[in-house]
Amino acid sequence: MLEQLKKYFDNFHEAVYIVDPDRKILYYNPIAEKISGFTKExxxxxxCYDNKLNHIDEDGKKLCLDGCPLQKSIRENVVTDNFVYLQHKKGHRIIVHVRAIPLIENGKVIGAIEVFTDQTKRSLLYENEKINAIIKYIDPLTGLLNRLFMKYELQTFLDKRELQEWGIIFLDLDNFKRTNDTYGHLIGDQVLASVSNTILNFLEEDDFAFRFGGDELIVMFSKAKKSTLIKKAKVLQVLIKATKIRDIDDENLTNTSMGLTVMKNGSNIMDMIDIADQAMYEAKQEGKNLIKYVEA
Structure with a gap:
């Protein structure tokens, strides 16, 4: 049966892998390689409990170690569906839809098939900028928009939009200087790039993100009221903390302090960024790894 399944799934348009009852991975198809960054070899x-894919939910629970959908499918002979955050080989997080299906032969469960699809909603603004090759507005390390875009294009862009509210997150990596001093600037760059990839994969249509300078990043969510913005910030903080450089075991590597505010239609963007920046500074003063909301 396994060899027949391999021939079929090699040409499948979804990511697929197959495990035995002990969750040993017997097969890993080309699309799974593409989405995760890991080769079949x-x-x-x-x-799967070796935790290479390091699935977590939005609360940061490590599903490969506790709450594995594959394990539930094998034990209970049921199909399970979940949205989880997979960790790419390079370290950043990607949201995927996971369906685990029991594999049955002669009436006995002999393993399970996991099918997963990339559910990332890339920022349309980011993709259009990239497609149109406006390289001068893209930060080369992080792939985020840069200060040049903020200076020359951002206010005009916002003035032309019909969206009435923008949620602004000004975030800073709490331990970035220590990271550079301890592990070197090349590792620091990897951390910043991986965190930025996690942010980009979290964005939805009309959202976008900037590198303000150093390890200071700005994320803007369209149509975001206070409650929505705070919820998004909490999930993003969990995902950033779970963004790691493999082989570096440091729980505080990607802790973040976040300052939040909501920009109303017609407000000056730089004034709003200053408010969010001040809120972030207050979060750091109050102990770091915190989220602080300030009304504009």
């Missing part, structure tokens, strides 16, 4: 004959 790196994945096959390992176990």
């Amino acid at each position: 790196e994945m096959e004959n390992t176990h």
Whole structure:
């Protein structure tokens, strides 16, 4: 059966892998390689609880170690559906829809098939900028928009939009100087790039993000009221903390302080960024790894 399934899934348009009852990975298809960054040689004959994909939910729970959909499907002979955040080989997080299906032969569960699809909603603004090759507005390290775009294009862009409210997050990596001093600037760059990729993968249509300077990043969410913005900030903080450089075991590597505010239609964007920046500074003063909301 397994060899027949391999031939079929090699040409499948979804990511697929197959495990035995002990969750040993027997097969890993080309789309799974593309989405995760891991090759079949790196994945096959390992176990999903080896935690290479390091699935978490939005609360940061490590599902491969506790609450694995594959394990539930095998034990209970049921199909499970979940949205989880997979960790790419490079370190950033990607939201995927996971369906685990029991694999049955002669009436006995002999393993499970996991099918996963990339559910990322890329920022249309970011993709259009990239497609149109406006390289001068893209920060080369992080892939985020840069200060040049903020200076020359952002206010005009906002003035032309019909969206009435923007949620602004001004965030800063709490331990970035320590990271550079301890691990070197090349690792610091990797951390910043991976965190930025996690942010980009979290964005939806009309959202966008900037590198303000150093490790200071700005994320703007369209149509975001206070409650929505705070919820998004909490999830994003969890995902950024769970963004790691593999082989570096440092729980505080990607802690963040965040300052939040909501920009009303007609407000000056730089004034709003200053308010969010001040809120972030207050979060740092109050102990770091915190979220602080200030009404504009």
